[in-house]
Amino acid sequence: MKKRVFVRIVVLIFLLTSINPALQELKADLPDAGNNKVAYYVFDSGGPDHFPLTTFTDEANIVVVFEGTLWELADSVHYSTGWMKNVVYNYYSEIIRDIRILQARGVKVLMNVDDRPTWSTSTPFTTYDSVKLDYKQFAAFIKACAIDSLNLDGISLDIEHRAEGNDNYRTLLKEIGKYFGPLSFGSATQMYIAAMFKGYWGEPGFDIGRSKDIMAHLNFLMDMAYFNSDYIGRFNQWADSIGASKTMIGVLNDNNDLAFTTTVAAWQPASGPKAGIMVYAANNLKSYTDSVFKALVVQVTDVADNGTDRKGIPQEFTLMQNYPNPFNPSTTIEYHIPQNGLVTLKVFDVLGNEITTLIDNVMNPGYYTTAFDGSKYASGLYFARLTVQSKETKPYIKTIKMLMTK
Structure with a gap:
């Protein structure tokens, strides 16, 4: 037994x-x-x-x-x-x-x-x-x-x-x-x-x-x-x-x-x-x-005033926090790509299930924004994950949390 x-x-x-x-x-x-x-x-x-x-x-x-x-x-x-x-x-x-x-x-x-x-x-x-x-x-x-x-x-x-x-x-x-x-x-x-x-x-x-x-x-x-x-x-x-x-x-x-x-x-x-x-x-x-x-008071540097030259090439890979957040039903995701590479941007639910792929392309260096429309999904916590595969550096992977409230 x-x-x-x-x-x-x-x-x-x-x-x-x-x-x-x-x-x-x-x-x-x-x-x-x-x-x-x-x-x-x-x-x-x-x-x-x-x-x-x-x-x-x-x-x-x-x-x-x-x-x-x-x-x-x-x-x-x-x-x-x-x-x-x-x-x-x-x-x-x-x-x-x-x-x-x-x-x-x-x-x-x-x-x-x-x-x-x-x-x-x-x-x-x-x-x-x-x-x-x-x-x-x-x-x-x-x-x-x-x-x-x-x-x-x-x-x-x-x-x-x-x-x-x-x-x-x-x-x-x-x-x-x-x-x-x-x-x-x-x-x-x-x-x-x-x-x-x-x-x-x-x-x-x-x-x-x-x-x-x-x-x-x-x-x-x-x-x-x-x-x-x-x-x-x-x-x-x-x-x-x-x-x-x-x-x-x-x-x-x-x-x-x-x-x-x-x-x-x-x-x-x-x-x-x-x-x-x-x-x-x-x-x-x-x-x-x-x-x-x-x-807790956290000192935050505003994205618009961070000294980045948006007319040039980004200095590093970055996935920004979506805005607005919380959102209903749409939000914008900003990301920076300093090198050519295969870029994927996917959204997952709280259980880890992939619900949509927003980007899956080879992209040139630059500043990008992509919209996520959550109108057909339930309220709750979601994750956006950016993956960039470049020949020049190791893969960049970052995940952010997004909260949809309807």
């Missing part, structure tokens, strides 16, 4: 992780600079809200699944901790199902990874069958769980577990950066972020978070000293070393009231735009979480 149950679970997880290959290709691009809205989904949240991953926030564009382990979600038979359950979830397959739904909406889904004192040794991880992994093997194991098995959008480190920031630790963090983050092969879609703070139990976060060498591998860090109301001081202790665009403040409704957190979200440092805002235990209270994200 146990064998049958195990087989059913494995098959179900396989079906969920391999859902619609077209949908997997539609992985959302990274959020625009300064517009990272990070919501932590914490399984032991005390409420008062008890929502699933799919409805606990309407505003976040990055969700971090917190508690339990990455390898547990990838291999629950050998690594189950029992943490990844609450009043909403009883089975790992339900969590994976809802992760897929978030990704289909264009939300980046990352898994939290806690550091450990063993990360400061030559064998940072031991498998369920007592095999000790070195730093290269452990980084590859993380990649195998997050990307190959679960098809996630990256990982978020939780640096606060009394490791020593020695050479072993630093080398491991860089090795992980080969698979995730801005210096990885998957830099267009795979994220590598970290939460940390200065103080007791926060080791080795302060030294790591101020290291330009280490932080070059990460998209940004999140300060999680929720108990400290000096948010400018919290921000500057990192940004003075690694820059404002790599730094954001985290907030928590248990420690920070809404008036304070909306002020933090709206604040921008004089040194330049910050990375965004993070809400920890965001599933505690949905109204709080979404209000914080709505308060």
